[in-house]
Each structure stands twice: as C-alpha cells, then as structure tokens.
Amino acid sequence: MHQVHRTQDSLTGANLVTAFRFLLAGALAVAAVLDAPRPLLGVLAGLALLSDFVDGRLARATGTVTRLGSRLDPEADALLILVLSSIAAGDLGLWVVALGLSRYLFGALFAAVPALRTPPAGPRPWCRTVAATTGITLAAVVALPLPHLVAEVAVVVVAVLLGESFVHEGVDRWRAPRGPLVLPYPTILAFGALWAAAAASHPFRAPLELLVIVPLALIPVRRLRIALTAVLGLLLGVLVLVTILNASFQTVFERDFDLVGDWSYLGPGVGVLGDSIGMGLARVVAGLAVFAAVAVLVLVPLCAVRVVAAARRQRRFVNPAVGVLATVGLLGAATGMPLAAAGASRLTADEVHQLRFDVADTRAFNQQIAVDAYASQAKADPKSLVAGLAGKDVLVVFVESYGRVAVQGTSYSKGINQVLATGTHQLNQAGYTIRSSFLTSPTFGAGSWLAHSSFESGLWVNSQRRYRQLLGADRVTLTSLFGAAGWHTVFDVPADTQDWTQGQDYYKFQQYYDSRNVGYRGPKFGYAPIPDQYTLSTFRKLQLAPGLDHGHRKPVFAEIDLVSSHHPWTPLPTMIPWSQVGNGSGYDAMPQRPTLAQVFSDPARVQTMYGKSIEYTWQALTGFLTTYPDPNLVVIALGDHQPHGYVSGPHPGHDVPISVIAQDPKVIQRIAGWNWQPQLQPTPDAAVWRMDTFRDRFLDAFKR
Numbered sequence: 042m043h044q045v046h047r048t049q050d051s052l053t054g055a056n057l058v059t060a061f062r063f064l065l066a067g068a069l070a071v072a073a074v075l076d077a078p079r080p081l082l083g084v085l086a087g088l089a090l091l092s093d094f095v096d097g098r099l100a101r102a103t104g105t106v107t108r109l110g111s112r113l114d115p116e117a118d119a120l121l122i123l124v125l126s127s128i129a130a131g132d133l134g135l136w137v138v139a140l141g142l143s144r145y146l147f148g149a150l151f152a153a154v155p156a157l158r159t160p161p162a163g164p165r166p167w168c169r170t171v172a173a174t175t176g177i178t179l180a181a182v183v184a185l186p187l188p189h190l191v192a193e194v195a196v197v198v199v200a201v202l203l204g205e206s207f208v209h210e211g212v213d214r215w216r217a218p219r220g221p222l223v224l225p226y227p228t229i230l231a232f233g234a235l236w237a238a239a240a241a242s243h244p245f246r247a248p249l250e251l252l253v254i255v256p257l258a259l260i261p262v263r264r265l266r267i268a269l270t271a272v273l274g275l276l277l278g279v280l281v282l283v284t285i286l287n288a289s290f291q292t293v294f295e296r297d298f299d300l301v302g303d304w305s306y307l308g309p310g311v312g313v314l315g316d317s318i319g320m321g322l323a324r325v326v327a328g329l330a331v332f333a334a335v336a337v338l339v340l341v342p343l344c345a346v347r348v349v350a351a352a353r354r355q356r357r358f359v360n361p362a363v364g365v366l367a368t369v370g371l372l373g374a375a376t377g378m379p380l381a382a383a384g385a386s387r388l389t390a391d392e393v394h395q396l397r398f399d400v401a402d403t404r405a406f407n408q409q410i411a412v413d414a415y416a417s418q419a420k421a422d423p424k425s426l427v428a429g430l431a432g433k434d435v436l437v438v439f440v441e442s443y444g445r446v447a448v449q450g451t452s453y454s455k456g457i458n459q460v461l462a463t464g465t466h467q468l469n470q471a472g473y474t475i476r477s478s479f480l481t482s483p484t485f486g487a488g489s490w491l492a493h494s495s496f497e498s499g500l501w502v503n504s505q506r507r508y509r510q511l512l513g514a515d516r517v518t519l520t521s522l523f524g525a526a527g528w529h530t531v532f533d534v535p536a537d538t539q540d541w542t543q544g545q546d547y548y549k550f551q552q553y554y555d556s557r558n559v560g561y562r563g564p565k566f567g568y569a570p571i572p573d574q575y576t577l578s579t580f581r582k583l584q585l586a587p588g589l590d591h592g593h594r595k596p597v598f599a600e601i602d603l604v605s606s607h608h609p610w611t612p613l614p615t616m617i618p619w620s621q622v623g624n625g626s627g628y629d630a631m632p633q634r635p636t637l638a639q640v641f642s643d644p645a646r647v648q649t650m651y652g653k654s655i656e657y658t659w660q661a662l663t664g665f666l667t668t669y670p671d672p673n674l675v676v677i678a679l680g681d682h683q684p685h686g687y688v689s690g691p692h693p694g695h696d697v698p699i700s701v702i703a704q705d706p707k708v709i710q711r712i713a714g715w716n717w718q719p720q721l722q723p724t725p726d727a728a729v730w731r732m733d734t735f736r737d738r739f740l741d742a743f744k745r
Contacts, residue, residue: 053107055100058092062117065089066124073128082128083184089121090176112259118172119144125179133182133193140175140200147207151214159217171206175199228351231344238277238341241284254345258352270349274342280389281337291686296485299399300392305505399506406507409500410514415740419517423525429711429743433703434585434597435523435675439493440658441569441607442651443680445479445696446689448722452645453652460656461721464663468702468721471667474709476717477700480732482682485695492681492697492732493600494518497548499736512547519736521549523598531599533580535559535571536607550600554580563625569604571625572614574661576603578622581669596673603662606654608685613653616660619668651688659721666702676702697732698723711742 069085096114100106123141130137151157178199182192239248254273260266286298418426447457468475483503484491494502494511497518502508524530530550534541537555545553556570559579566572584597605614614628621627662678680697683689700721703709715738718727730738 053100053105054103055096055105056107056113058096058099059113059117062089062092062096063113063120065092066117066121069121070124070127073124073131079184079186083180086121086125086176086180086184090173090180093118093121093173093176115144115172118176122172122175122179125176125183129179129182129192129196132189133196137196140179140196140203143203143207147211151211157211157214159214168206168210171199171202175203228347231347231351234340234344235274235277235348238274238281238337238344241281254349255352258349266349266353267346270345271342274345275338276389277345278338278341281341282334283392297391297395299395299504299506303505402504403506403510406500406510407514410511410516413499413517414737415522416517419522419525423522424527425745426522426740427526427743428745430675430708432596433673433675433705433708434671435528435599436597436677437496437519437600438662438676438678439489439600439602439681440655440662440678441489441602441604441681442684443606443655443658443697444482444683444689444693445698446683446693447652447655447680448698449725451648451652451690453648453655456652457655457659458722460659464659465720465722467663467667471670472672472704473666473670473702474704474706475700475702475719475721476709476712476715477698477719477721477723478715478717478727479696479723479729480679480699480735481729482680482695482697482732484682486682486685486689489602489681495733496679496735497600499733501731501733512543514547516547518548519739520598520600522740524549524551527595528598529584529595531580531584531597533559533576533599533601535561535576536569536602536604538570554583559583561625563628564631566605566612566614566628566631567609568607571604572628572661573603573605573658574614574616574619574664575622575625575628576601577661577665578619581665585669585671585674603658605661606651606658610647610650610654613650613657615657616664619664648688651684663721670704672704674704675708676700678702696729699735715742 065085065088069082069089072081072085093114119141122144123138126137126139126141178195181187182196187195235254236248236251239251239254254270257266257270257273260269283298283300286303290296290298290303415426424431446454448454448461465475480496482492483495483501488505491502491504491508494500494508497520498511498516500507500511500516502511520530520532529552530548531552531554532541532544532548532550533554535554535556538557539555541553541555544550559571559576561571561575561579563572563575580599580601584599612631614631617627662676666674666676677699679699682697683693683695698721701709701712701717716728718724
C-alpha cells in the first residue's frame with residue numbers, strides 16, 4: 042500500500058483528471074447547444090462519469106490526496122449534474138433543472154444561515170453514492186432513447202434521493218457545534234462594489250464575470266493570484282468608466298464613446314458646462330469627476346483583491362457563489378429570461394472590435410482622401426469650377442444645432458416654422474429666391490467641425506479620428522478652391538478664443554475672425570459670447586460694406602458660424618434695431634448668466650429655449666439680408682447637426698435643413714435640377730443628400 046499524503050494545494054495527476062471533468066462538462070454543454078446527436082452526448086457524459094471514478098482512486102493509489110482535490114471533486118460533480126439536468130429538461134420539463142440547482146441552492150442556504158455553516162464532522166459516503174446515481178441516471182436520460190415515462194420516473198427517484206441527502210446534511214449541520222457569528226462587513230461591502238462594477242452595463246442581471254474573478258482564490262501562488270485579481274479589477278474599473286461615458290454619449294450624441302477619438306470632447310465639455318453654470322463651479326464638477334474616476338480605478342481592484350482573499354480563507358463559500366452564478370446563467374439561457382449577463386465581457390469585446398475597426402478605417406479613409414475628381418482641375422484652372430459665381434459674394438452660414446426636429450414634428454417646430462414662413466415672405470419681397478432641402482450630417486448633438494469639414498471637403502468625416510486625418514492631408518475644400526480662384530476667403534467663428542493654425546493650414550482661409558478681433562464690448566450670452574446679429578452686422582462692416590477698398594475689393598467667400606443656438610440656449614439675446622448694434626453695448630440690459638434653475642429645469646423648458654434660439658438666429662439672418670439687400674450675394678445657410686438627444690427626442694436621425702438664398706436668377710437656375718423647395722422650411726418629403734456629397738454637386742452646378 043502506498044502511504045497517503047495530504048498536501049495543501051499541489052497539482053497532481055488526480056487533480057488534473059478532476060479538472061478534465063470540468064472541461065468535459067463544458068464540452069457537453071456546448072454540444073447540447075449545437076444540437077449534437079445523442080451518441081456524442083453519451084460519449085462525453087460517459088467520459089465525465091469515468092473521470093469521477095478514476096480521480097479518487099488515482100489519488101489514493103499514488104498517495105496524493107490533496108485538499109484542493111477534495112474541494113474540486115464535488116464541484117465537478119455538481120457542474121456535470123447541472124449540465125445534464127439542463128439538457129434533460131428539454132425533454133422532461135424545466136423542473137428537472139432543480140436537480141442541477143440543488144447543490145448550489147442548498148450551498149447558498151448553508152452559507153447564508155449561520156446555524157447551517159458548520160459542516161458535519163466527517164464525510165458521508167451516502168452523499169457520494171447519491172451524486173453518482175444522479176449523474177448516471179441523467180446521463181442515461183440524455184444519451185439513451187428511453188420511454189418518456191421511464192425517464193420521468195427515474196429522474197423523480199433520484200430527485201427524492203438527492204433531496205433526502207441535502208436535508209440530512211442540513212440536519213447534521215444544525216446539530217454541529219459552532220462558534221460565535223462574525224460578519225465580515227468590509228468584505229461584504231467589497232463584494233457589493235465588485236458586483237456593481239461587473240454589472241454596471243446590466244444593473245439588474247447577475248454578472249457572470251464574477252465566475253472568472255472569484256475562482257482566482259483557488260490559485261495556489263499568492264503573487265500570481267493577487268496580480269491576476271488586480272488586473273481583472275482594473276479592467277472592470279475601466280469598463281465602469283466606459284459604461285458611464287457610453288451612457289453620457291448616448292444621451293447627448295446618440296452613439297457610444299470612442300476610446301480612440303472622443304477624448305478631445307472632454308475638455309470642451311468642461312467649457313460648455315462652464316457657460317451653463319459658471320467656470321468656477323464647472324471646474325469643481327470636473328475635479329470631482331476626475332477624483333471619482335481615479336477612485337473607481339483604485340477601489341475596484343482593491344475590492345477584487347479583498348474578495349478573492351476572503352474567498353481563499355473561506356473556500357467553502359466560493360463554490361456555492363460560483364455555482365449560483367453559473368446556475369443563474371444557465372437557467373437564463375435555457376428559459377430565455379435575462380437573469381444574467383456578461384456585460385463587462387461583451388463591452389470589452391465591443392471595444393476591441395471598435396479598435397480593430399478604427400485601424401482598418403484609418404487606412405480606408407487615407408485612400409478616400411487621395412481620390413478627388415476635382416483635384417487636378419482645381420490646381421490647373423480653379424476659376425472654371427466656380428465660373429457660375431463669378432463676382433458673387435458667397436457666404437456659407439452654419440446655424441448651430443439646426444436640425445430636422447426644428448422644422449418638423451416637435452413642440453417647438455411650430456414657432457420656428459412661423460419665423461421661417463415670415464422670413465420667406467420678407468426675403469421674397471426683398472427680391473431673393475430660395476431653394477431648400479435636407480442634408481444628412483455626419484455628427485449628432487455636437488462636433489460641428491465634423492459637419493463643416495464634410496461639407497467643405499466632400500468626404501464623410503464622422504469621427505474625430507477622421508477629422509485629424511483630414512486636417513493633416515492635402516484635400517481641396519470649397520474655401521481653398523475659392524481662394525485659388527481669386528476670392529478673398531474668410532472664416533468667422535465667434536465662439537473661438539484662440540488661434541486656429543491647424544485649420545488655417547488646411548482650409549487656407551486668408552482672414553480669420555473670432556471673439557477677440559471683432560470689437561465686441563457687450564455681455565456674454567452662455568456658450569455664444571457674441572450674439573448672431575452682431576456677428577452678421579460686423580461681418581458686413583468688415584467685408585461687404587459698399588466703399589471697402591474704394592469699390593475694388595475682391596469677391597468674398599466666407600464660412601460664418603452662428604452660435605446663439607448653441608447649448609445651453611439661455612440666456613438668449615433679442616433683436617435690436619440694426620442701427621443700434623454698434624460695438625455690442627446695446628445688449629447690456631439683457632441677462633448675462635443663466636441660473637442653475639434655468640440650466641437644470643425640466644425638458645420641456647429646455648426644448649422651448651432651444652426653439653427660441655433657432656427663431657432668434659433666423660430672425661437675425663433674414664433681417665440681415667432684408668436690411669442690406671445685395672444682388673451679388675449668395676447665402677448657403679444650413680444646420681451642422683441635430684440638437685442634443687434630450688431636446689430632439691429618441692432616434693430623430695441626422696438630417697439638417699439647408700437653404701440657398703440669392704437675388705440673381707441665374708444662380709437659382711444653375712441648381713434647378715436639384716428640385717429643392719422654394720421656401721426656407723423644407724417639408725418632410727424634401728430631397729435628402731448626404732452632407733459630403735454637396736461639394737461635388739455644387740461644383741457640378743457652377744463650373745464652366
């Protein structure tokens with residue numbers, strides 16, 4: 042006889058046989074999901090049962106009985122029974138799953154009730170006999186074409202035996218002597234935090250990721266155990282932050298956060314918040330957010346390490362916990378009920394997929410940038426591409442957050458449409474002709490620069506990554522083309538507070554106006570430091586007024602951004618007589634700072650303020666055109682994107698209105714084939730183009 046040695050956690054041949062039973066149980070589950078034939082299920086189940094017969098005898102024969110093996114063996118049996126019962130339930134009914142759940146449900150009961158936590162003094166051979174009988178019976182039901190009644194009776198018999206075995210063990214535990222109860226509150230809190238982190242993306246479902254973390258307690262090497270636990274905890278912490286960012290971006294932008302390109306939104310986001318509640322409070326909020334993020338990244342790994350350490354000290358609780366999670370997951374899969382979710386794992390897979398997509402899309406977009414049907418002609422004879430606009434001042438006017446919801450199907454569209462209808466009448470009376478339709482913007486809720494670059498370049502710039510690629514490339518834009526053709530090119534961006542050299546290098550505009558160099562001395566209005574009426578009035582004085590350069594100035598091509606309709610839409614300026622605009626001091630009597638009550642008011646109020654902001658901007662634009670009518674002026678006015686999701690509602694699409702306004706009938710004749718509508722407000726059946734297609738269609742219409 043070999044001498045029997047008990048070692049703490051060493052891996053032995055017998056333990057490997059037991060581990061092989063776990064793999065066979067998993068393979069059996071996969072085979073059942075794939076609807077494998079009964080003989081294959083029988084082979085897998087038979088091998089698993091045979092391994093249960095071999096491992097104990099091998100351990101005793103070789104003198105390598107270990108505590109690790111004694112813990113793994115019943116758990117392997119329980120998992121095999123759970124898988125077999127789940128498969129048998131397909132023929133006999135869901136009640137059969139109770140056999141597989143019993144080990145875990147009773148284990149959870151024994152762990153939860155203090156009086157049942159102390160195990161019996163010695164092993165009960167009858168338990169192993171019942172377990173083996175249950176496994177063999179279920180394997181026979183799964184693998185053999187037994188009559189339904191025979192299979193049902195056999196399962197009922199082993200169910201009774203199994204119930205009696207657990208009840209007997211419960212009685213033994215109740216009678217066993219036990220020490221005082223000490224609840225590990227820090228560990229309970231750590232487990233709750235870990236559960237919350239793993240279930241962040243699916244808060245009402247059991248997180249299956251704990252099936253990976255908690256069993257780390259079984260790793261015998263301490264440093265490896267702690268390192269793996271900390272890494273997984275850190276990953277969970279990162280995924281919690283990504284989940285929060287995804288939820289925030291879905292609310293505002295109707296899309297998930299992009300780990301590659303969207304970090305640049307965070308800085309401007311603090312600025313926009315500052316325009317809403319004041320920069321001091323915004324910095325406090327940003328600081329608290331950073332602190333909370335760091336706390337998550339530190340505390341989640343620490344909680345994971347503590348939970349695993351506690352599980353290692355109390356290993357009898359590990360198996361029931363893991364079993365309950367596995368049971369919930371399998372039961373949910375069998376019944377179709379959302380009982381459990383691998384939210385963190387799915388999110389990780391999604392982020393990896395997004396990263397792979399970003400790499401591939403970077404290469405694809407570089408190829409798109411290089412293909413430009415107008416590049417050679419723009420270099421050889423740029424005037425020929427815009428010959429139909431010779432001598433015209435062309436203004437591309439972007440209206441911030443002016444989307445389809447502004448003119449259709451919302452509580453605030455009625456007021457906006459009234460302003461647009463009045464504006465249409467006034468423009469017609471002043472000699473202007475209008476053509477309007479819709480463009481599909483590449484962005485939603487924010488990221489105006491993506492829309493601007495798509496419109497100008499003829500490329501679909503729908504991410505910050507693509508935008509950075511484009512700014513570093515040599516691509517013909519409307520601004521660079523008009524500049525090469527002899528126009529004086531201008532960008533007027535009143536929201537900017539610093540130089541934009543990268544934009545100048547790409548767009549090649551010759552003059553740049555921002556909040557610092559247009560002489561504004563009035564109050565600031567939320568995000569928009571300068572009212573749109575002042576922007577238009579000052580632009581005319583600086584670039585379009587009669588007599589500039591003694592009447593011999595170049596025609597102007599300009600992009601003008603009107604930003605009074607930018608979030609937070611309060612406080613709003615109101616129209617004043619054009620003759621009183623001056624240096625902006627005429628706005629001094631208007632409110633300068635929104636209150637917290639205004640900012641965090643109900644959605645209906647926010648939507649109303651948004652509608653009023655669009656009304657104001659269009660009153661300013663139509664008033665500008667009718668106050669200073671110009672037969673040589675061509676205005677292309679369009680939205681950059683839809684407003685934020687809490688204003689536009691769920692899934693409103695990406696369409697934005699666009700209007701071409703001109704007095705010269707020859708200009709309108711050039712675009713007659715577009716079949717656009719003759720008023721400022723396009724109707725629901727108006728044509729819809731993607732924004733990146735406008736450049737080429739525009740050049741096709743106005744080239745020689």
